[in-house]
Amino acid sequence: MGLIYLISLEGKAYSCKQCQTHLALYSDVISKAFLCKNGKAYLFDKVVNVTVGEKEERMMITGLHTVVDIFCVGCGSIVGWKYEVACEKNQKYKEGKFIIERFKVLGPDGTDMAESDVEDA
Structure with missing residues (x-):
């Protein structure tokens, strides 16, 4: 196994609750309206600072998607998922994008x- 290099983000960043590893910049949020x-x-x-799991198909509220779970490289905690394929035409904008769960x-x-009840913390 090789060395893991952590990227330290400059500016307002979301980080893993377990180990405080930076995950994403506030400015890279596309939508806060996901569940x-x-x-x-x-x-x-x-x-x-994430690794990906195995591809799997999941039925979601918006239809069938092929996704991979994403894990923090600092501690291995699952933090969300990446959309690989969206089957519905109107959901194609999600492909290649990432979901990070607030909790x-x-x-x-x-x-x-x-x-926090504050959406823009």
Whole structure:
């Protein structure tokens, strides 16, 4: 196994709740209107410091998608998923994008996003 290099983000960043590894920039949020089985989630254009799991098909509220779970490289915690393929034509914009579940991360100011009512922390 090779060395793992962590990318430290400059500016307002979301980080893993377990180990505080940076995951994504506040400015890379595409939408804050997503839901997951555990509550609210954010759609990101890009994330860092994650590895991906196996591809699988999941039936979601918006239809069938092929996704891979994403894991924090710092501690191995699952933090969300990446959309690989969207079967519905109107969902194609999600392909290559990432979902990070709010209850798995700290906000840019260190706020526990699961307990925060503030969307733009």
